[in-house]
Amino acid sequence: MTRNTIKLHNSLTRQKEDFIPIDANHVKLYACGPTVYNYAHIGNARMAVVFDAWVRVLRHRYPKVTYVSNITDVDDKIMKAADETGVPISEITEKYTCIYNEDMATLNVNAPDIQPKATEHIGEMIALIETLITKDFAYEAEGHVLFNVPNNPAYGALSGRSRDEQIAGARVEVAPYKRDAADFVLWKPSTPDQVGWDSPFGFGRPGWHIECSAMAEKHLGLPFDIHGGGADLKFPHHENEIAQSCCANNKADDPAGFSRVWLHNGFVTVEGEKMSKSLGNFLTVHDAIKDHKGEVIRLTLLSAHYRQPLDWSEQALHQSEVLLDKLYKKLESMSELNANDAVVPDPILSALYDDLNTPLVIAELNKLVKQENSAALKSQLLSVGNLLGILQEDPANWFASDEDGVSDEDVKKIELLIAERMEAKDNKDFARSDKIRDELLAMGIEIKDTRDGTQWEKV
């Protein structure tokens, strides 16, 4: 295939295929964002980083890309959090939306073009539900509105599950008002003291799945090119989105009538197990960025292929940190050179266009950094960095943080000691120079002698 073709693994066809946009002048994608009732963990961050990288690659290839990623700000979990803390729902959702966006910015994740909130799209959801009722794909029962799965024979295309299989394996009790065990909620009733909206089906709130169907359609139109999210959303969430949107738009027999391509990222694991709140083995981004730079976390999240599981470990972080230091050091040594036109080296672009093969890109980056300094190399590194969302910082700034936590007073003292040591070295008084080095080490300062003089950093 030509280097102009982006290949991607489509979960809907379970194959790697050439990406052919509906409109090459305007690519549209949607990815399910977080439910905001708590700090985002590394797993949430992986989704954001992966799709941010996809958007960067798509933008490199296509003139216009619209990326929509939602905020789910009405949900039973949020209501529970509000009950438990006594804090109003809106306060909780605003707080954690804000924290989420700040955390993602720290990871160099560009804000989506549109970040719709579920609570601002209730009207669209109600309209969608009414359409589904009219077309006999949904029905009202005891204040609920339910999607009738048996009326949609194409149901199960994404997850590869027939309705029967799903029932057989179901571990949940079937609510008595459901006509079919597989039916799922579009609207559920709220009590007067709960959050809710008036609707033709009574006072209530939307089900989770209908939110994304409504927001994706409103902001992108149907069908659009790519729908993404974590692998755990494939069933039931994405399956249900397809059912709702296709059935409401006369595409009941065409699962691709909603989104042409489905992309799913793998999980972050801890010691081989999925990172999740129920297992209690999760690490929040908020905490992670206390110990590691955002860019280090970002590169670590890109160090495995996006569909593979990624085991979170200090060793993985260390590896990313070492590489970034190496790259920034290289850039620093080329600070006098002017970067010219950005050209991404072929092997790297090919890797990126081949289903976002970021581990291969990292390998190529390791080779690239060994080349001799040149304006061309500098621009290559910077343009690759831009595609990956790294290396955009001023190198001096990157290394400056190594001095964090050292007071100005200490800096003076350190520099004085280093000068003294140089003097001792010049006089071949090595006993004294070693003593000074030990003294610095005792202060937590490590030194190294380079051609350009002695450098130090906090250990």
Add this chain to the structure above:
RNA sequence: GGCGCGGUGGCAGAGUGGUCAUGCAGGGGACUGCAACUCCCCGUACAGCGGUUCGAUUCCGCUCCGUGCCUCCA
């Protein structure tokens, strides 16, 4: 039970029907007063068993192991 995904050198992690991934860690060397930094060199990996093939880590089958979804979940 149903539907998936994966098992690559100490670790992480790509990839391929027959020459190299790459990195981290480790070993050796150069440099250094000694270190650190930097640079150079090194390690004969593809779960097991069958099959296809001139040839399989790569294709097919089976077995074993791990893990995910089927319930809220990125």
